[in-house]
Amino acid sequence: MTNKNNKKPNDKNSKKDVGLADDNLLAKVINLTKRRGFVFPSADIYGGFRSAYDFGPVGVLLLRNVKETWWYSMVQTRDEVVGLDASILSPPAIWEASGHLENFTDPLVDCKACGVRHRHDQLEDKDTCPDCGKKGEMTEPRQFNLMFKTSAGPVADSGADVYLRPETAQGMFINYGLVANASRKKPPFGIAQIGKSFRNEITPGNFIFRTREFEQMEMEYFVPPEESPKWHKYWCEERLNWYINLGIPKDMLQLREHGPDERSHYSDATSDVEFKYPWGWGELEGIANRTDFDLSQHAKHSGKKLEHLDSETGEKYIPHVIEPAAGATRAMMAFLIAAYDEEEVKGEKRTVLRLDWRLAPYKAAVLPLSKKPELSKKAKEVLELLQPLYMVDFDETQSIGKRYRRQDELGTPFCITVDFESLDDDAVTVRDRDSMEQDRVTTKDLVKYLAEHLKNQ
Numbered sequence: 001m002t003n004k005n006n007k008k009p010n011d012k013n014s015k016k017d018v019g020l021a022d023d024n025l026l027a028k029v030i031n032l033t034k035r036r037g038f039v040f041p042s043a044d045i046y047g048g049f050r051s052a053y054d055f056g057p058v059g060v061l062l063l064r065n066v067k068e069t070w071w072y073s074m075v076q077t078r079d080e081v082v083g084l085d086a087s088i089l090s091p092p093a094i095w096e097a098s099g100h101l102e103n104f105t106d107p108l109v110d111c112k113a114c115g116v117r118h119r120h121d122q123l124e125d126k127d128t129c130p131d132c133g134k135k136g137e138m139t140e141p142r143q144f145n146l147m148f149k150t151s152a153g154p155v156a157d158s159g160a161d162v163y164l165r166p167e168t169a170q171g172m173f174i175n176y177g178l179v180a181n182a183s184r185k186k187p188p189f190g191i192a193q194i195g196k197s198f199r200n201e202i203t204p205g206n207f208i209f210r211t212r213e214f215e216q217m218e219m220e221y222f223v224p225p226e227e228s229p230k231w232h233k234y235w236c237e238e239r240l241n242w243y244i245n246l247g248i249p250k251d252m253l254q255l256r257e258h259g260p261d262e263r264s265h266y267s268d269a270t271s272d273v274e275f276k277y278p279w280g281w282g283e284l285e286g287i288a289n290r291t292d293f294d295l296s297q298h299a300k301h302s303g304k305k306l307e308h309l310d311s312e313t314g315e316k317y318i319p320h321v322i323e324p325a326a327g328a329t330r331a332m333m334a335f336l337i338a339a340y341d342e343e344e345v346k347g348e349k350r351t352v353l354r355l356d357w358r359l360a361p362y363k364a365a366v367l368p369l370s371k372k373p374e375l376s377k378k379a380k381e382v383l384e385l386l387q388p389l390y391m392v393d394f395d396e397t398q399s400i401g402k403r404y405r406r407q408d409e410l411g412t413p414f415c416i417t418v419d420f421e422s423l424d425d426d427a428v429t430v431r432d433r434d435s436m437e438q439d440r441v442t443t444k445d446l447v448k449y450l451a452e453h454l455k456n457q
């Protein structure tokens, strides 16, 4: 989150907004993701709608897998964390209390010569327009609030103002008491949420790195005040390891502590998990110690008590909050970049997405060697055997070589070829995406084979 007191040198000074075309890896990933159906520019047939993207048939699967692996690690496998799905539309009172109405701003300048807007804090030469190159034409910086405002109901007067949430976090704070009572949880415990957030970014860019509509995966971890440094450290390590465990090489990740001048208005300590993007290091996730800022503010503004009563000691306190805040769409981009690989196989270039099997859109693809009806029928039987267990692709177009290449670009861990011999021996050929080695496996053993080999890939 950015605000007038909060400057993020690494986020803003990275070369991210200087254009993608000269960045080969990013250009290749963007090209592949459009061609293969991961990510499309929104409103493509109308020339595109800046800073919004649509997720295609395989993109939607990858994004779901990112969110599901997060949910698995943050909620399913922890008995002290529960989920929430709060509304996106929200009344001004929330944003008044949270400080977003006052602080959630970026400094904006206009070039009087060409009319292009810039973030003042991102300009290296504050006096020169990076678009038209004119000097001395920049306006004075103005604070620009990043929240999208709309109106609810039939009358668009100020009483009907509502905001699209710029972070999912506030949903967890305003529901703290209801969730704690309903779930019988006491600190330390967490509330997790995945959902869309909206920010009217002045300089969206670098593909899905910074968009105006994006998805967040956030967890607010409520702890006794004196335990907050310990939990902050714990969550920094947990979150870094989550990315490593899902296949991002360690040398593409780092933890960076924010300096006091770059922290958000609510934060006492923040560390970012940073990723080595093609344009340099930048934020992937932020882990903040939000102290009791949010609960105290909401208690003050709503008049409701948001505190914990320790039944053993009789002590009352407002819990402090540690917040690991990740972007689902930004994480998806990092996984794509880290997984992208090219190699030469028998004199030809092979492009392969070496995605962890848990993230891969399809776990397997069933490929009948030809379109002959008896092969199609057998292949459909194999497909139906696997469909209840995994997302599985089925492809009977083009040569088998081209179909392998397509699946490599989708990151599919295993291709299962059904050939004429399969009709006799009831076996299929299973090809491993990474090693390209092949095994002959009977259909009877196929489910067990995949279960074992997917985990080991």
Ligand code: GAP
Residues within 6 Å of the ligand: 001, 002, 166, 167, 168, 169, 199, 201, 208, 209, 210, 211, 212, 213, 214, 215, 216, 218, 283, 284, 285, 286, 323, 325, 326, 327, 328, 329, 330, 331
């Ligand atoms: N609740 C705290 C919070 O929202 P943040 O650092 O502003 O903190 C958390 O956002 C994460 O959300 C970021 O690390 C990033 O992954 C993602 N994110 C933030 N703004 C984004 C944008 N405009 N486009 C895509 N992802 C974004």
